[in-house]
Amino acid sequence: MAVETRDRIIEAADLLFYQHGFEATSFADIASAVGISRGNFYHHFKTKDDILDSVINRRLANTEQMLDRWEVTGSDPAERIRSFIHILIVNGEKIRKFGCPVGTLSSELAKLNHAAKSDAAALFTLFRSWLRRQFERLGFGDRSDELAMHILGRSQGVATLANAFDDDGFLHHEVDLMCAWLDDQIAGLTTTNNSIRE
């Protein structure tokens, strides 16, 4: 079936774009990874940028699905935010090798002046909005977006350095710090609320 091949192309391209970058990945690389002829590509995609679009859409869908799952299973918003922070550990090995899939793609597309840069930024926005929603539910109000951006940035920095130094200890230590920071924020919030109420 045609859809199967198309999906296999997108899946292989997704992995290769992550591991070696968009520019450095050629049609020949993807073709040999999928096990098809190069010519067959243009029956499924018009151009390489089309594949990039599909890869980004795939990532958007997968991310949305993951965040939705967390929103259903995770009981309280703080626990959900901790789930986000712990992606760094769950994907630690990949991150040490290739960095964060979102951040590195966004950086590369920025340097390439690529039209899809804003689409890659939409991946960040997905996390940002989800995190903001969790902070809002915790009662942070207008500060929620700032806090969402803050831990989004923290995790980006951790990913970059863990990759540069291939350092697992640093990664774990910073994850602990981020969780502690979250607890502090929540503690600060409740004391403020209490002092207002009382």
Next chain:
Amino acid sequence: MAVETRDRIIEAADLLFYQHGFEATSFADIASAVGISRGNFYHHFKTKDDILDSVINRRLANTEQMLDRWEVTGSDPAERIRSFIHILIVNGEKIRKFGCPVGTLSSELAKLNHAAKSDAAALFTLFRSWLRRQFERLGFGDRSDELAMHILGRSQGVATLANAFDDDGFLHHEVDLMCAWLDDQIAGLTTTNNSIRE
């Protein structure tokens, strides 16, 4: 003179590698930027990787020079650390366009499995050691390296997101947060010292 041309090549390559990435920058790009013929390259460099090495060495030298300057002029270590944090603002425009020169190069070379990745990481090490030294002088002892890595990571994350969202406000806000964090650390340190002494 030959050295002049060589330096101009390195300078142009440095800029282009930063703005468009190592892989995406061709000899033709550098040649036209310098205003010389392509063939002339191989009188100064054997290979493209040789240019990359020279560019990294140039960055290492420039960075070391900048840090040395800060260590001479800046009176107290805390002020020096604040100088580091404020690079984000000083270079804000470039960072929003192209990200952090150190982090993005390191990420790219990691994906390319490039031999010079460790050389790029040495750039990080330069900042890391310098920061650690400042924290040591402030009296943080064994925690100095952790703290150095922490703000190094924070600034990396800020650069990545400021680039992805092209957001100047976020950049400034996070710089303020980092300075506040530094003040907190120092405040926590002196109270501990006082309580020990008394």
Next chain:
DNA sequence: CTAGATATAGGACGACTGTCCAAATGCAGA
């Protein structure tokens, strides 16, 4: 002023790039 080293120019090279196309194959319904 000349000989030799240094520097530059411009093009050749094979390999690879993204793109496109014609021919072959596989599979559906009539």
Next chain:
DNA sequence: TCTGCATTTGGACAGTCGTCCTATATCTAG
């Protein structure tokens, strides 16, 4: 079984890549 569409193949294409080579120009030392 035959027709027609979807799918796949392998190669052609123009261009660019990093690399290399030779001829020319420029400069310096004797």
